[in-house]
Amino acid sequence: MDIIGNINMKVLQTFLVVAEEGSFRSAAEKLHRSHSAVSAQIMQIEAQLGVALFERTTRSVKLTSEGAHLRDSTRKAFYEIHLGLRRIREENDAKRGQLSLACSSHMASIHLPPVLTEFVRTYPGIAVTVRELTSKDLYEALRQKEVDFAVGPEDQDEAFDFTTIMVEPLQALVPHHFLDGPRDSITLAELSQLPMLVQTQATAVRRMLDAAMRAKGLDLPTRYQFIQAETIMAMAEAGLGVAVQPATRLAKANLKATVILDITEPTITRSMALITLRNQRLSPAAQNLADKIVDxxxxxxxxxAEGLE
Incomplete structure (x- = not known):
């Protein structure tokens, strides 16, 4: 018997919704079906496969190992089907369609606005969705194929292809009252002696700062922790402590009570990149926007970039 040929796509869709919701009742509401109809479809696919896909209790349902494997495979399969159908529709006209991208807050606020403005003006038929995420969440959204591509910090991960867009140093935003006199730089060791305003470890800047401190045998004083870079910069401007941020972000700030200093011993630089799943082929619309962002x-x-000099 051809098991695959006998499994209905609608049944797989029902299974995936139950797996993601973790509840037959929630899945039934989302699918606008009765609880009994959803349960019957799950029992049908379990019978066809000859395995239990869920561990059922009176309060919840939990995927078995076989169920988790089917969930991952089904999620990827539906993504590929939707992507294939979308590409067929758009193949002869790259000026239509929809796309989604994940972007770090830094790139989204500093570099993306003029790019998107011109792109939407040139391609009014393309609907663009932008998700502003921390680097950790950005990678996960791309890994789960929730977005077409991402723009964010470059990292070492064999699951992705990186096209470097820019390289910039991190700089320190220091309130004047922490300094004895005019200067244009500060060492990492000196920074470690000042109250630091840091972001969560879900951000690339925080992880880079932590790594640089560890490499020098220094402790990072994390008395103050925030989520948004704009909040950290405002706190530094108020005199609460020292902030470390990318140079292009600080260059856009309106500062009076603080000074921007280069960080030395060592300098810390970060690369921002266009990020795609390895060997991924973007839709025509997504490729148009990706190329424009890079350029x-x-x-x-x-x-x-190397080789383009």
């Missing part, structure tokens, strides 16, 4: 940001920041 425009490289042009405005003066970055030249």
């Amino acid at each position: 425009d940001v490289r042009s405005t920041t003066g970055f030249v």
